[in-house]
Amino acid sequence: MRTRRRFLAALLVCGLALAVFLVDYLALRLPIPPGRQKFGSVTVHRFYRIPLKSGRVEVQYDGDYAYDCVHAMFPHFGDKPCWYLSRRTEQWVDINSGTANNPHVW
Numbered sequence: 001m002r003t004r005r006r007f008l009a010a011l012l013v014c015g016l017a018l019a020v021f022l023v024d025y026l027a028l029r030l031p032i033p034p035g036r037q038k039f040g041s042v043t044v045h046r047f048y049r050i051p052l053k054s055g056r057v058e059v060q061y062d063g064d065y066a067y068d069c070v071h072a073m074f075p076h077f078g079d080k081p082c083w084y085l086s087r088r089t090e091q092w093v094d095i096n097s098g099t100a101n102n103p104h105v106w
Contacts, residue, residue, distance in 0.1 A: 042085040
């Protein structure tokens with residue numbers, strides 16, 4: 001009996017999560033509410049973190065990049081939500097050339 005309740009509770013949570021995702025998708029796909037912008041753009045600053053032989057780390061600024069985003073709760077159409085990107089406006093890229101996992105930089 002206890003296992004059955006847990007299964008039904010898990011099924012209810014999964015169904016609710018799926019329903020919220022579908023409503024979010026339909027609100028983005030259909031003009032709900034009318035006149036709402038579906039897509040946006042967020043400027044992200046990119047930095048490279050490069051380790052030196054001396055043990056220090058060199059930081060290089062790469063510039064500003066505009067990333068497309070969707071005005072929704074979840075990612076859709078391959079774009080991240082604007083609320084997520086606006087909270088993460090710095091992108092750090094670790095460059096570890098010479099290690100076994102990353103033998104060279106493209």
